[in-house]
Amino acid sequence: MRIRAEHLNYTYNPGTEFAVQALKDVSLTIEEGEFFGVVGHTGSGKSTFIQHLNGLILQPSAQKKYKPKKPKKGAPVPPPSLLHVGDFDLLDKKTDFRALRAKVGMVFQYPEHQLFAETVFDDVAFGLKNFAKEPLKGETVERAVKDALETVGLDYAAIKDRSPFDLSGGQKRRVAIAGVIVTRPEVLVLDEPAAGLDPLGKRELMSLLHRLHADWCKTVVFVSHDMDEVAQNCSRVAVFADGGVKYTLTPRELFSRFGDLEELGLELPAAAKVARLLHEKGIDIESDCTPDGFADAAAAYLSSLRKETPAQPRDGEGGQA
Amino acid sequence: MKDVTFGQYYPVDSFVHKCDPRMKILFLIGYLVAVFLSADFYGLAACAAVLVLCVAFSRVPVKSVLRSVKGVLFLIVFTAILNLLFYRGETTVVIADVPLRWWIFNITVEGIRFMIFVMCRIFMLVMISAVLTLTTTPVSLTDGLESLLTPLKWIRVPVHALALIMSIALRMIPTLMDEIERIMNAQRARGADFSHGGPVKRVKAIIPVLVPLLLSALRRAEELGDAMEARCYTGSRTRTRYKKLTFTWRDLLLALLLAALIAGVVLMNVYLPPIL
Ligand SMILES: Nc1ncnc2c1ncn2[C@@H]1O[C@H](COP(=O)(O)OP(=O)(O)O)[C@@H](O)[C@H]1O
Ligand SMILES: [Mg+2]
Numbered sequence: 001m002r003i004r005a006e007h008l009n010y011t012y013n014p015g016t017e018f019a020v021q022a023l024k025d026v027s028l029t030i031e032e033g034e035f036f037g038v039v040g041h042t043g044s045g046k047s048t049f050i051q052h053l054n055g056l057i058l059q060p061s062a063q064k065k066y067k068p069k070k071p072k073k074g075a076p077v078p079p080p081s082l083l084h085v086g087d088f089d090l091l092d093k094k095t096d097f098r099a100l101r102a103k104v105g106m107v108f109q110y111p112e113h114q115l116f117a118e119t120v121f122d123d124v125a126f127g128l129k130n131f132a133k134e135p136l137k138g139e140t141v142e143r144a145v146k147d148a149l150e151t152v153g154l155d156y157a158a159i160k161d162r163s164p165f166d167l168s169g170g171q172k173r174r175v176a177i178a179g180v181i182v183t184r185p186e187v188l189v190l191d192e193p194a195a196g197l198d199p200l201g202k203r204e205l206m207s208l209l210h211r212l213h214a215d216w217c218k219t220v221v222f223v224s225h226d227m228d229e230v231a232q233n234c235s236r237v238a239v240f241a242d243g244g245v246k247y248t249l250t251p252r253e254l255f256s257r258f259g260d261l262e263e264l265g266l267e268l269p270a271a272a273k274v275a276r277l278l279h280e281k282g283i284d285i286e287s288d289c290t291p292d293g294f295a296d297a298a299a300a301y302l303s304s305l306r307k308e309t310p311a312q313p314r315d316g317e318g319g320q321a
Numbered sequence: 322m323k324d325v326t327f328g329q330y331y332p333v334d335s336f337v338h339k340c341d342p343r344m345k346i347l348f349l350i351g352y353l354v355a356v357f358l359s360a361d362f363y364g365l366a367a368c369a370a371v372l373v374l375c376v377a378f379s380r381v382p383v384k385s386v387l388r389s390v391k392g393v394l395f396l397i398v399f400t401a402i403l404n405l406l407f408y409r410g411e412t413t414v415v416i417a418d419v420p421l422r423w424w425i426f427n428i429t430v431e432g433i434r435f436m437i438f439v440m441c442r443i444f445m446l447v448m449i450s451a452v453l454t455l456t457t458t459p460v461s462l463t464d465g466l467e468s469l470l471t472p473l474k475w476i477r478v479p480v481h482a483l484a485l486i487m488s489i490a491l492r493m494i495p496t497l498m499d500e501i502e503r504i505m506n507a508q509r510a511r512g513a514d515f516s517h518g519g520p521v522k523r524v525k526a527i528i529p530v531l532v533p534l535l536l537s538a539l540r541r542a543e544e545l546g547d548a549m550e551a552r553c554y555t556g557s558r559t560r561t562r563y564k565k566l567t568f569t570w571r572d573l574l575l576a577l578l579l580a581a582l583i584a585g586v587v588l589m590n591v592y593l594p595p596i597l
Binding site (some may be wrong): 017051054056098101102105106108111113114115116117126127130131165179180183 | 332510512513528
């Protein structure tokens with residue numbers, strides 16, 4: 001399902017002392033099949049935006065009690081907003097948002113805090129039973145739960161009857177993710193899924209996301225703080241700042257836009273950081289943002305140097321970049 | 322943090338906001354006394370005038386103050402109807418030669434008068450309490466209460482601990498509200514439905530919210546306890562305060578206003594002829 005947003009605004013607590021405009025004129029298109037990253041500093045509106053994608057945050061026009069207001073005369077008419085996810089029009093109050101939620105899975109930040117059932121099995125089956133139009137057969141549920149748990153890398157037989165609260169932190173998070181993907185959503189949205197994990201846990205999580213993207217959910221959208229994570233994994237990245245989308249970039253573009261990114265207070269990917277330091281010393285190396293890609297580009301650069309200046313006499317230390 | 326006006330601080334800078342919380346609490350009590358001392362409409366009018374002053378000088382929009390009355394509207398109407406129907410008055414109201422008396426009901430002139438009184442009293446009490454909570458942060462409110470209850474410490478009531486419990490509870494309300502919203506959203510994303518179905522279904526739907534909420538409240542409590550201990554909190558008597566409460570000219574003005582109100586009400590009760 002293609003996700004398309006145009007001129008989207010959102011204000012929390014509108015018309016009160018506590019009003020906060022969290023989204024300002026957001027326009028963004030995410031194609032079907034993308035592995036899409038969302039970055040930005042804290043409070044830039046990332047979570048607000050992605051909660052729109054399955055109707056957890058509703059635009060005023062999508063709320064039940066909404067009545068269209070007459071535009072004031074003379075006031076500037078804002079450009080019309082638009083928010084489509086596949087065929088769902090999310091600005092229309094007649095949209096079936098539960099049907100949408102079955103198609104768009106949402107993994108919240110610290111999803112392990114949403115576990116509640118007595119056994120892992122019951123917790124994972126929760127969403128499945130909720131979205132089912134008629135009561136499901138026991139074996140159908142069992143097969144779906146087994147698939148989901150095994151996909152997130154857990155041993156079904158060993159874990160299904162345990163209490164989710166007795167598991168380790170990493171296991172809990174996997175169970176929580178299994179509870180979302182069990183309905184086989186077409187789009188999977190994750191809000192900082194790697195937050196609070198150690199480096200190994202992070203790596204495992206990213207490879208889980210790749211596995212899910214390959215054969216479970218067509219489109220994956222994930223929010224991250226970690227530029228390296230995004231740069232190394234995503235097909236495209238949206239950079240949020242102050243409630244708006246500042247840039248939509250490919251990882252390669254991300255690599256060369258270090259000036260812009262630092263201005264927004266974002267950490268550069270490690271490879272880009274090294275490249276920038278070299279740039280300051282007068283050496284320009286073009287690569288993508290992965291350590292491998294950078295090493296290749298640097299090696300090519302060094303060997304081209306060696307060809308240009310063959311067999312120099314060695315006087316003193318040989319400099320190493 | 323959505324529709325809970327009652328007890329929600331309204332952050333603006335005003336005369337009433339700057340008053341000492343102790344004075345404001347005392348003022349509230351004194352105001353209640355004045356409202357109940359008022360034997361006639363003169364007194365009520367004086368109380369109403371003071372209420373208008375308080376609202377005006379708090380710079381809180383009247384709409385926000387009135388919103389807190391909405392919560393007790395049912396109570397006001399209910400007591401009003403009870404009083405109207407059952408007040409034991411003497412002169413039954415007669416409309417078109419038909420006395421309004423039927424079975425155990427008896428609508429009297431005194432009943433109507435009393436009903437208006439009761440409505441005005443409840444209304445003013447709620448309004449003045451709302452002004453207090455809208456202009457005073459929960460923390461300074463408990464600070465004020467603790468300070469006012471100091472005499473109880475002499476008879477070994479753990480005032481400080483009670484005040485601490487209260488301020489932590491108040492402090493946690495918005496946090497828990499946010500938490501509830503987050504958990505509800507997470508379960509809604511998994512297809513939970515909180516707004517449809519019969520009562521049994523709805524109660525059942527709450528369980529997936531309640532369990533994570535309790536767990537997180539316990540986790541927070543533990544963390545808070547650890548954090549306080551790590552900073553050597555023991556609740557000892559020699560503890561000093563970061564924010565000291567001080568009386569200023571504003572509080573003097575408030576005290577004078579209160580004294581004038583109570584004196585005025587008493588004098589009006591004695592010297593002015595009764596209406597009705
Ligand atoms: N439930 C809420 N009520 C009021 N304001 C909120 C709420 N959630 C987020 N905000 C505000 O909206 C802005 C964007 O927040 P958010 O989308 O959570 O940013 P991010 O996920 O990028 O850190 C912030 O200024 C935040 O304070
Ligand atoms: Mg966020």
